[in-house]
Amino acid sequence: MKNIKFMIVGVLFGIILVKSEVISWFRIQEMFRLQAFHMYGIIGSAIVVGIIAIQLIKHFQLKTINKEPIIIPEKKFHWGNVYGGLIFGLGWAITGACPGPLFAEIGSGFGVILATLLSAIAGTWIYGLVREKLPH
Amino acid sequence: MDIIKQPWPWYIAGPIIGLTVPALLLLGNKAFGISSSLRHICAACVPSHISFFKYDWKKESWNLFFVLGIVIGGFIATLFLSDPGAANINQDTIRSLKHEGVRDFSGLLPQDVFSFKQLFTLRGFVFMVLGGFLVGFGTRYAGGCTSGHAIMGISSLQWPSLVATCCFMIGGFAMTWFILPYLLKL
Numbered sequence: 109m110k111n112i113k114f115m116i117v118g119v120l121f122g123i124i125l126v127k128s129e130v131i132s133w134f135r136i137q138e139m140f141r142l143q144a145f146h147m148y149g150i151i152g153s154a155i156v157v158g159i160i161a162i163q164l165i166k167h168f169q170l171k172t173i174n175k176e177p178i179i180i181p182e183k184k185f186h187w188g189n190v191y192g193g194l195i196f197g198l199g200w201a202i203t204g205a206c207p208g209p210l211f212a213e214i215g216s217g218f219g220v221i222l223a224t225l226l227s228a229i230a231g232t233w234i235y236g237l238v239r240e241k242l243p244h
Numbered sequence: 245m246d247i248i249k250q251p252w253p254w255y256i257a258g259p260i261i262g263l264t265v266p267a268l269l270l271l272g273n274k275a276f277g278i279s280s281s282l283r284h285i286c287a288a289c290v291p292s293h294i295s296f297f298k299y300d301w302k303k304e305s306w307n308l309f310f311v312l313g314i315v316i317g318g319f320i321a322t323l324f325l326s327d328p329g330a331a332n333i334n335q336d337t338i339r340s341l342k343h344e345g346v347r348d349f350s351g352l353l354p355q356d357v358f359s360f361k362q363l364f365t366l367r368g369f370v371f372m373v374l375g376g377f378l379v380g381f382g383t384r385y386a387g388g389c390t391s392g393h394a395i396m397g398i399s400s401l402q403w404p405s406l407v408a409t410c411c412f413m414i415g416g417f418a419m420t421w422f423i424l425p426y427l428l429k430l
Contacts, residue, residue, distance in 0.1 A: 117264060161262065173272070181275050182402065183387065201415070223376070224376035233286045
């Protein structure tokens with residue numbers, strides 16, 4: 109089961125999301141109302157650590173545990189980054205959760221958030237259905 | 245144990261979240277990103293001849309194991325590593341939310357907005373169902389969410405991810421400041 113290791117990383121990630129209250133609707137409100145540094149500190153320091161880690165990986169040309177060269181997928185700009193980004197932002201402030209916290213909230217016992225997750229899956233499905241008609 | 249059971253500060257949580265990026269790369273060349281899992285679920289369960297869902301999702305199944313792990317992590321953290329209680333948020337936020345009509349501040353989510361009882365009210369439907377739809381539609385349209393763009397994308401210095409992240413924030417500010425007060429009154 110080569111995927112178990114990714115599940116373990118997910119478990120640790122889920123624990124962090126709960127313990128730092130990232131899954132709290134109130135924390136997201138506080139962030140968007142500019143009334144606390146907490147969420148900015150979390151996202152900001154995660155990015156700083158991520159930048160340093162990727163620079164180290166590139167500098168030392170580190171390989172995966174299976175000795176493969178590490179490839180970082182390129183993100184090409186399209187207007188979906190803007191339009192989709194704005195739409196996601198609207199939803200993020202309503203639900204108080206991006207996709208990661210949705211999963212963590214369900215695990216934390218907020219069963220009703222399963223409805224939100226199913227609706228998010230439906231949103232992704234509708235995007236797949238209409239994407240050729242959308243500006244990108 | 246007391247320290248573990250208290251909420252963890254940003255300077256502990258943020259760097260550990262950041263370490264997810266190299267962890268997934270080193271363990272198997274996986275780019276950190278969570279909203280993709282929603283696409284894989286569509287591809288696995290309801291592809292419906294839509295070209296966007298016709299790909300070998302099994303090759304991406306690591307992502308489904310990852311999000312399953314997040315569910316389990318949420319369970320473990322809540323059951324064994326937490327003292328139940330309210331999030332320790334700014335009093336100003338509480339004051340404005342009370343003013344806008346939120347009544348319950350006893351947990352991580354307001355029960356008077358997010359609960360099975362509220363699901364079939366207009367307000368509950370907007371917050372849980374419509375909100376979720378916007379998250380799922382928007383993230384896929386944007387090509388990623390907070391993890392894929394804000395953390396993985398910016399960490400690898402890709403400017404489209406910075407654009408997307410700025411748009412996430414603009415959308416969130418617009419909703420919180422201009423629309424949410426009306427939605428809370430529904």
